């Protein structure tokens with residue numbers, strides 16, 4: 001899945017919710033550990049893998065990037081689909 005497509009969907013959702021999307025650099029978000037916040041390019045041993053050097057958290061790099069983009073650009077609100 002391309003980041004461009006993902007961000008386009010994110011923008012569309014944010015606009016429909018009346019919110020602004022904060023520009024997030026996907027390269028940085030995919031280097032930040034969602035568990036402890038440690039950011040380093042060394043957290044990405046390969047294009048697909050995320051492995052935090054600080055806490056040992058492992059995940060698929062796309063998953064990590066998506067989590068961090070959502071956290072940085074949009075704060076999900078529960079029970080408010082409106």
Ligand SMILES: [Zn+2]
Nearest residue numbers: 033036052055
């Ligand atoms: Zn970590």
